[in-house]
Each structure stands twice: as C-alpha cells, then as structure tokens.
Amino acid sequence: MKFAILVPDGAADRPVERHGGMTPLEAANTPNMDFVAENGICGTALTVPEDMPAGSDVANFSLLGYDPRRYYCGRGPLEAASMGVRLSPEEVAFRCNLVTARDGRLEDYSAGHIPSEEARKLILFLQEKLGDNHTCFHPGVGYRHLLVLRGLHYLESRCVPPHDVVGREIEEVLPEGPGEERLRALMRLSHRLLCDHEVNRSREARGMMPANMIWPWGQGKAPQLPTLREKYGLTGAVITAVDLVKGMGLLAGMEVVEVPGATGYYDTDYRAKGAYAVDSLRRLDLVYVHVEAPDEAGHEGNWEAKVEALERFDRHIIGAVLDATVQLSDRLCILLAPDHRTPLEVRTHVHDPVPFAIYSPGMKPDAVKSFSEKAAAEGRFQAIPAWKLLDILAGREDGAP
Ligand SMILES: [Zn+2]
Incomplete structure (x- = not known):
C-alpha cells in the first residue's frame, strides 16, 4: 500500500x-x-x-x-532540524530574527528583508564575538536565523514574536521570566556590535534598513x-x-x-x-x-x-x-x-x-x-x-x- x-x-x-x-x-x-x-x-x-x-x-x-x-516543540527546533543543526538534550533553539531598531523602537521585524549573503556575514560575526560553550548562532535564510542556548530554563522564557510588536518601544517588549538577563544582554550586545558593521553601513548608504539587532523567540527543545x-x-x-x-x-x-x-x-x-x-x-x-x-x-x-x-x-x-x-x-x-x-x-x-x-x-x-x-x-x-x-x-x- x-x-x-x-x-x-x-x-x-x-x-x-x-x-x-x-x-x-x-x-x-x-x-x-x-x-x-x-x-x-x-x-x-x-x-x-x-x-x-x-x-x-x-x-x-x-x-x-x-x-x-x-x-x-515550537518553531526553533523545527527550523534547526531543517537547517541540519542537531540539538543536545540540554539545548534550546530560538528562531533568531535580524531586525531593525531605531530610537529605541522596533522598526522592522525583517531588517528590510535582508538577503541571505549579507545576513550570513552578520550572524557569523556575532558567533565570533558572542559565541561560547553555551551560545551558538547559526546563519539561515534571509532574516531568519537560529540561536542555540544551553539550559532548559530558557523553555520558560516569555519572548514575543517581533512581527507582533513592530513600532513598539523595545524596552516594553523584551524577553521576560527565566533566562531574561542573558537574552536581554545578547540583544543589547548584538545592537552595539551590529550598528557599526560594514554590512550595515553599506546598507544604509544604499537607503536600506540596517540589520542592527537580534530578536530571539519561538524557542523549544528537540522533540522525541x-x-x-x-x-x-x-x-x-x-x-x-x-x-x-x-x-x-x-x-x-x-x-x-x-x-x-x-x-x-x-x-x-x-x-x-x-x-x-x-x-x-x-x-x-x-x-x-x-x-x-x-x-x-x-x-x-x-x-x-x-x-x-x-x-x-x-x-x-x-x-x-x-x-x-x-x-x-x-x-x-x-x-x-x-x-x-x-x-x-x-x-x-x-x-x-x-x-x-x-x-x-x-x-x-x-x-x-x-x-x-x-x-x-x-x-x-x-x-x-x-x-x-x-x-x-x-x-x-x-x-x-
Ligand atoms: Zn498562513
């Protein structure tokens, strides 16, 4: 049959x-x-x-x-599977958008639909600067990437999807609950690192939105x-x-x-x-x-x-x-x-x-x-x-x- x-x-x-x-x-x-x-x-x-x-x-x-x-299991682990990223039992995968932040507000959830080649450079740069035994960035397609963190407490973090909060004050919609400190720190650090990156300077010179911050959400662990x-x-x-x-x-x-x-x-x-x-x-x-x-x-x-x-x-x-x-x-x-x-x-x-x-x-x-x-x-x-x-x-x- x-x-x-x-x-x-x-x-x-x-x-x-x-x-x-x-x-x-x-x-x-x-x-x-x-x-x-x-x-x-x-x-x-x-x-x-x-x-x-x-x-x-x-x-x-x-x-x-x-x-x-x-x-x-949430979106993160499904996207990890489709990207060929294997998760260990202690790891939690987040969808990690590249977004545009301006004057403390979320201006765009997709960084002006940044193309994959440009996004890849930014994600690899973040991996080089922020990656460690507990933190790993994986480049994906367009504005859609992956952040893998070690620690099951991240399953309880409350993260809002960025497309639901475009135009909002970022401080009001940051991750909350277990793991919030690390998540917020990564978002802040990414902003500091990405604002000045040559990819973004070139995008702004061409009148495009900079991909100047990460936005983790949709997390989960690998389902059995x-x-x-x-x-x-x-x-x-x-x-x-x-x-x-x-x-x-x-x-x-x-x-x-x-x-x-x-x-x-x-x-x-x-x-x-x-x-x-x-x-x-x-x-x-x-x-x-x-x-x-x-x-x-x-x-x-x-x-x-x-x-x-x-x-x-x-x-x-x-x-x-x-x-x-x-x-x-x-x-x-x-x-x-x-x-x-x-x-x-x-x-x-x-x-x-x-x-x-x-x-x-x-x-x-x-x-x-x-x-x-x-x-x-x-x-x-x-x-x-x-x-x-x-x-x-x-x-x-x-x-x-
Ligand atoms: Zn639909």
Missing part, C-alpha cells in the same frame, strides 16, 4: 457574502478533489487544539500524525518523535517550500525532496511538485505534499488568487497522483486535507475544523459527493482530532466514534 497526504495550506474558508455565500472550495472547478470525496469517506477534523495558536506549524504536525499537545517507520513501518518523503514543514518531515524520519521552482508563493511550480510527488511514491511508501499558495491568497483577501490556487492544486497535484495510480504496482490511499482555514474575510488563521477526504480504490464511500466545508459536514467523521487521520488512512483505526 502507498499513501499520499495532500495539503493545500489554508484552503478552507468561510462563506463569502460578496460571492453569494460560497467558499473558494465551492466556487473552484476541482474535479479531482470531488472525485476523492465522492469515492472516499469525508468529514471534518480539528487540526489545532483550542488552546494552541492556529498556525501551519501546529496544524501540519497534526496532519503528520502527531498529537500537537504531546509533541509540539517516533518516526514514521517506528509508528507504521513506512518510508516517506515531504515536499514543501516551507522550512517548518521540512523540519517536521526530517524529525519524523522522512526524506525532504527539493523541487526546483517550489517557491511557497503563487508562482510555485505545481506541475513539478506533482511530478516529484509521483516519483517519490514510486520509491517510497508515503508522500506528504504541502502547497502554501492558497494560504497566501487568504492572508491577502484575494478571492481570485485563492480559487486559482485551488484549481491548480487540483489539476497538477491531485490529478497527477490519481493518474499515477494506474502505474503504481501498489494500491494508493489519499488523504486530502487543508492544514487550517485562512478565511478571506478574516485574513488570518482560525481554529474552525477543516474538511477532509480519505480515498482508496475499492473502499465503500459515504454519501458526500464533493469536496467543500459544507459537504464535509455531512460526512462520516465529525470534528475528530486530525492526528488520528493517519491512523485511519493506514488502517490502524476505523475512526468509529
């Missing part, structure tokens, strides 16, 4: 009044999604526990079969996840443009398949992702395909872009995988589910349950005939924890209430 988990990020929505109360899933022409729903079993699933943030990190954790309450092989005896690959999802796949013992042209935005190459998904299924037992574009459209409140992203996902990814079933020697099971809703009228993630469909050839379908929020509400399963879906897919549980 082979398995495909297909995840259009943020695809589910709420009825949009100016489009006759329809959702993008209802309006889009998605014959392959409808085929999966009509010939499979459907329902709704909770991907994000109520008391956790409705983010793709928590939600994709659920869809990969891990109870986020038990295993979710049972791998896909340990849980189900399966090999697998993950296809995504998003580092957090890559990190999850690696921690689950999966291969990360890099697809040329996968951008994480509207221009992502759907056709290539579909082809690589099929190729992965030939080699391995399971493939997890995550596409970010519908979520981006949701954040922008862009109806047309969201509908188009769904139609392209339908044609080039689900279509390619369904076409491949004839060539695969094994039976193929498909799980189709968005990680969360990003409603166009809210423009951010919400906790509402998501629709899902599970299909494998020859299974006895339920009454649902198309794939949408409304149709799925008539399906066999309602509001089940999403981390159980993989158990159902793998035949470990019939999911009966």
Whole structure:
C-alpha cells in the first residue's frame, strides 16, 4: 500500500457574502478533489487544539500524525532540524530574527528583508564575538536565523514574536521570566556590535534598513518523535517550500525532496511538485505534499488568487497522483486535507475544523459527493482530532466514534 497526504495550506474558508455565500472550495472547478470525496469517506477534523495558536506549524504536525499537545516543540527546533543543526538534550533553539531598531523602537521585524549573503556575514560575526560553550548562532535564510542556548530554563522564557510588536518601544517588549538577563544582554550586545558593521553601513548608504539587532523567540527543545517507520513501518518523503514543514518531515524520519521552482508563493511550480510527488511514491511508501499558495491568497483577501490556487492544486497535484495510480504496482490511499482555514474575510488563521477526504480504490464511500466545508459536514467523521487521520488512512483505526 502507498499513501499520499495532500495539503493545500489554508484552503478552507468561510462563506463569502460578496460571492453569494460560497467558499473558494465551492466556487473552484476541482474535479479531482470531488472525485476523492465522492469515492472516499469525508468529514471534518480539528487540526489545532483550542488552546494552541492556529498556525501551519501546529496544524501540519497534526496532519503528520502527531498529537500537537504531546509533541509540539515550537518553531526553533523545527527550523534547526531543517537547517541540519542537531540539538543536545540540554539545548534550546530560538528562531533568531535580524531586525531593525531605531530610537529605541522596533522598526522592522525583517531588517528590510535582508538577503541571505549579507545576513550570513552578520550572524557569523556575532558567533565570533558572542559565541561560547553555551551560545551558538547559526546563519539561515534571509532574516531568519537560529540561536542555540544551553539550559532548559530558557523553555520558560516569555519572548514575543517581533512581527507582533513592530513600532513598539523595545524596552516594553523584551524577553521576560527565566533566562531574561542573558537574552536581554545578547540583544543589547548584538545592537552595539551590529550598528557599526560594514554590512550595515553599506546598507544604509544604499537607503536600506540596517540589520542592527537580534530578536530571539519561538524557542523549544528537540522533540522525541517516533518516526514514521517506528509508528507504521513506512518510508516517506515531504515536499514543501516551507522550512517548518521540512523540519517536521526530517524529525519524523522522512526524506525532504527539493523541487526546483517550489517557491511557497503563487508562482510555485505545481506541475513539478506533482511530478516529484509521483516519483517519490514510486520509491517510497508515503508522500506528504504541502502547497502554501492558497494560504497566501487568504492572508491577502484575494478571492481570485485563492480559487486559482485551488484549481491548480487540483489539476497538477491531485490529478497527477490519481493518474499515477494506474502505474503504481501498489494500491494508493489519499488523504486530502487543508492544514487550517485562512478565511478571506478574516485574513488570518482560525481554529474552525477543516474538511477532509480519505480515498482508496475499492473502499465503500459515504454519501458526500464533493469536496467543500459544507459537504464535509455531512460526512462520516465529525470534528475528530486530525492526528488520528493517519491512523485511519493506514488502517490502524476505523475512526468509529
Ligand atoms: Zn498562513
């Protein structure tokens, strides 16, 4: 048996009044999604526990079969995994933004989207000046880097995400609680060291924002996840443009398949992702395909872009995988589910349950005939924890209430 988990990020929505109360899933022409729903079993699933943030990190954790309450570890360790940084049991990994501070305020959470090559010089400079046995900086992509500190008390530090406090007085939003002294000292020292760095002098001379401070947040320790092989005896690959999802796949013992042209935005190459998904299924037992574009459209409140992203996902990814079933020697099971809703009228993630469909050839379908929020509400399963879906897919549980 082979398995495909297909995840259009943020695809589910709420009825949009100016489009006759329809959702993008209802309006889009998605014959392959409808085929999966009509010939499979459907329902709704909770991907994000109520008391956790409705983010793709928590939600994709659920869809990969891990109870986020038990295993979710924060963003830092996932990004560490995707960067190939191994954490010892006493180490805590923070996402470390390069930011712009001016006149005591946080001016930009991304230092004007500083490019990787410039950022790398600054992070390596900080490592040289501030790095020691307890402190390690690792350069990442763009403004997104990693700070690893030794000491589990840092798990209790309260750090705010910088994108939530742009424009605020920095003194008011510094880390608090255990470890605050060291974290604050590192931020202050980084400011002193970076202000005068030649990279920043050159950026300012070109009218760009200086990357003159670090901002640690989103910390956690490496989670002890049972791998896909340990849980189900399966090999697998993950296809995504998003580092957090890559990190999850690696921690689950999966291969990360890099697809040329996968951008994480509207221009992502759907056709290539579909082809690589099929190729992965030939080699391995399971493939997890995550596409970010519908979520981006949701954040922008862009109806047309969201509908188009769904139609392209339908044609080039689900279509390619369904076409491949004839060539695969094994039976193929498909799980189709968005990680969360990003409603166009809210423009951010919400906790509402998501629709899902599970299909494998020859299974006895339920009454649902198309794939949408409304149709799925008539399906066999309602509001089940999403981390159980993989158990159902793998035949470990019939999911009966
Ligand atoms: Zn999003």
